[in-house]
Amino acid sequence: MLSCPKTAAEVQWRDLLKSGCRIFIGSNAAVPNALVADLIEHSRGLHDIEVTHILTLSDNVWATPRFRDKFKVNSLFIGGANVREAIAEGRADYTPCFLSEIPRMFSDHTLPLDAALVMVSPPDEFGYCSLGVSVDVVSAAVRYARKVVAQVNPRMPRTNGHSFVHIQQIDAWLEAAEELPELEPPELDQVTEQIGQYVSLLIGNGATLQLGIGKIPDAVLRYLGNHRDLGIHSEMISDGIIDLVKSGVVNNRKKTFHRGKAVATFCMGTRRLYDFVDGNPHVEFYPAEHVNSPTKIARNDKMVSINGAIEVDLTGQVVSDSIGSRFYSGIGGQVDFIRGAALSRGGKPVIALPSTTKDGARSRIVTTLTPGGGVVTSRGHVHYVVTEYGIASLHGKTIRERALELIRIAHPKFRRALLDEVRQLYWVPEYQEQAPTSVPELGPVESKTFTFDGIEYTLRPLRPADERRLQEFFYTHNKETLLMRYNHHVTQMSREKSCSLVSVDQRRDLALCFTDREGQAEVIQGVGRYYYNPADNSCEVAFVIKESRRGKGIASALLKEMEAIARARGIERMVACVRRDNRPMLAVFDNCGFVTTPGAEMDEVLLTLDLRDAINPATK
Secondary structure, X not given: OOOOOOEOOOOOHHHHOOOOOEEEEOOEOOOOHHHHHHHHHHOOOOOOEEEEEOOEOOOOHHHOHHHOOOEEEEEOOOOXXXXXXXXXXXXXXXXXXXXXXXXXXXXXXXXXXXXXXXXXXXOOOOOEEEOOOEXXXXXXXXXXXXXXEEEEOOOOOOOEEOOEEEHHHOOEEEEOOOOOOOOOOOOOOHHHHHHHHHHHHOOOOOOEEEEOOOHHHHHHHHOOOOOOOEEEEEEEEOOHHHHHHHHOOEOOOOOOOOOOOEEEEEEOOOHHHHHHHOOOOOEEEOOHHHHOOHHHHOOOOOEEEEEEOOEEEOOOOEEOOEEOOEEOOOOEOHHHHHHHHHHOOOOEEEXXXXXXXXXXXXXXXXXXXXXXXXXXXXXXXXXXXXXXXXXXXXXXXOHHHHXXXXXXXXXXXXXXXXHHHHHHOOOOOOOOOOOOOOOHHHOOOOOEEEEEOOEEEEEEEOOHHHHHHHHHHHOOOOHHHHHHHHOOOOOOOOHHHHHHHHXXXXXXXXXXXXXXXXXXXXXXXXXXXXXXXXXXXXXXXXXXXXXXXXXXOHHHHHHHXXXXXXXXXXXXEEEEEEEOOOHHHHHHHHHOOOEEEEOOOOOEEEEEEEOOOOOOHHHO
């Protein structure tokens, strides 16, 4: 091992520090605990040292009341009980900032550093140590601090990328072996599993991923086993990517920036993860100002950013760093990646959170934010919000549409109250009375994918936020279609009428639609619905398909799905009234096994399907 002129054990800390100075402590799983302990033991007489850092996976002893005269914490991202409690009690401070901008705060002397206390691997034969599992803002702290003191830990992995520090950049060091702190993969509950499944639907083959911290990102990774050619450009990576890399799901081949490499700025997990990144040429670590730069993030096509939240209001404002007025975590890289993904070609910024607090007592989808709660991600940044009840698409939506989309993915027991509250704010009109409901018979994600004539379609329930889409669908119809569907010449689909057609109690009646994509816009191409008649336990069914999409099988698929749902609900009979001259629609019903009888009107035919029979072979 190459030697350094001085070791920390030989240096009087007074030669490096003085009372009132500011020091930086290494991040995440690379906290130099032995170095901090040595400072505490050998720094008698020093006091009022400002300690600044981001998340630290440590006992954070410097933030305990015992050392309040020696250290004053200024946290740039809150993590760990001692730091959180110190801030809540007023013994410490929190500085909100984007992770990508922290290095500049060091370089331009917004937060000048007198010393950086960091952990590194032993130097190689050329004198280079690696910052290992935490390059993030540590790299900038090493570059801009007046003094650099390192804990040389043989258990620190040597990671590739821009992670190296030469011993000539280090003013003093302490050799101390120390196991890195480990984060075991979390046990996933049903709610988290469902959120992960929904988020995975937003990830296409060839996408590049950023995943935040916590159970939800791990749940997402577990549902990507059937994806192909995924890439990683993420602030953090965890154990979840290992098996995806080994199976070839994550191969970084389709990335358009740092092609062929998984890129991160730090990692936290088990020893398995630390061994995985040790010397791995396929994983590279870069400083936060590079990895978290929104413009660099955007250079990845199909960039999907997945981050959590504490609370989201009905306009799309996201609270992520505080619970009311109590600061809990920090801004970190959320806004960096949300903005970068939004700028990416085909990118998707995603906020994912459970619909309620852990005890189920409060909705985390709220009409107005909890007093004191701070907006981290603005309503203008948000594209998708996901809970265990579905995906709300907010990009390009009005406040009214956003509110209805977010109510739809709130916990069912809070939807009525949310709708009543938001109506008082005039964000939705007085005639919007039906709170969103679900169609669980469509499966756990309430949608199915079909391909007709080479075009991929999504079958899903009609939703209150589809009011404008249904109007657009109506105005594509020609006069013949309107006559065949409504039996008279309808010339207008008012906002009130459209609202009534999309605001359906799906527990009783049913309204489904087939949609596809035109650019980033979702477009309705077909609608089917039935109305339940409790008098004889039957339902009356009708559907309409856009003229340009007929003859491709959409109508038959729609009718078969409605029949399956009616059977699952124990309905005994499906009926339909169709004009005699509407031969294409009559053919669809005939192919699905409906029996024709004369209608009440001379120009109508009544069609019936007895659902008490065995499953209709035509609908299998």
